[in-house]
Amino acid sequence: MPKPAPYDFVLDHLPKRIVVKAQFGMHYVYLDKKLVLMLRKTDKPDGLNGIFVATLKKHHQSLQQEIPALSPFALDTGEDYDSHWRFLKESHDDFETAAIGLCELISRGDPRIGKLTKGGALL
Numbered sequence: 001m002p003k004p005a006p007y008d009f010v011l012d013h014l015p016k017r018i019v020v021k022a023q024f025g026m027h028y029v030y031l032d033k034k035l036v037l038m039l040r041k042t043d044k045p046d047g048l049n050g051i052f053v054a055t056l057k058k059h060h061q062s063l064q065q066e067i068p069a070l071s072p073f074a075l076d077t078g079e080d081y082d083s084h085w086r087f088l089k090e091s092h093d094d095f096e097t098a099a100i101g102l103c104e105l106i107s108r109g110d111p112r113i114g115k116l117t118k119g120g121a122l123l
Contacts, residue, residue: 006041007051009096013103019123026052033123034114036106041090048073050090051099057084059112066105069098084115 002022005011011018011029019030029037038052053070055063063086064070073087088098106113 006039006049007090007099010037010039010051010099010103013100013107015107021119023119028119030120030123031106031114033116033120035117035120036114037102047089048087050092050095051088051102053086053088053102053113054115055084055086055113056115060086063112067098067101069094 005020005022005027011020014029015031017031018036021028021030025040025042027039028035029039035054037054040052041049052073053063060070067088069088069092070086071089072083073085073089088095088102092098102113
């Protein structure tokens with residue numbers, strides 16, 4: 001049986017039609033067949049516990065202005081990983097406020113968040 005999704009307060013702030021799938025130690029959150037978030041909380045001391053936001057690089061700056069707690073994420077090497085994803089670190093002082101802000105954007109259908117994936121297409 002899969003573990004319950006971490007940061008379950010996030011799910012309370014999203015539309016009821018979301019689909020959550022547990023895979024690869026994370027919980028993938030889909031809305032209207034688009035992957036919007038990945039929720040991750042493990043015992044690994046890698047600094048990657050938090051919420052990953054599915055977006056595109058061209059939206060990073062505008063999302064950062066609205067949700068300043070968003071950042072790139074660093075791999076085990078300590079270097080930022082150049083990716084379309086943005087990261088909300090669990091240890092950030094504004095974690096809950098920022099997470100709820102992301103949920104509000106998603107709930108309003110903000111086109112900067114979410115991407116179609118093979119997994120989402122099958123939902």
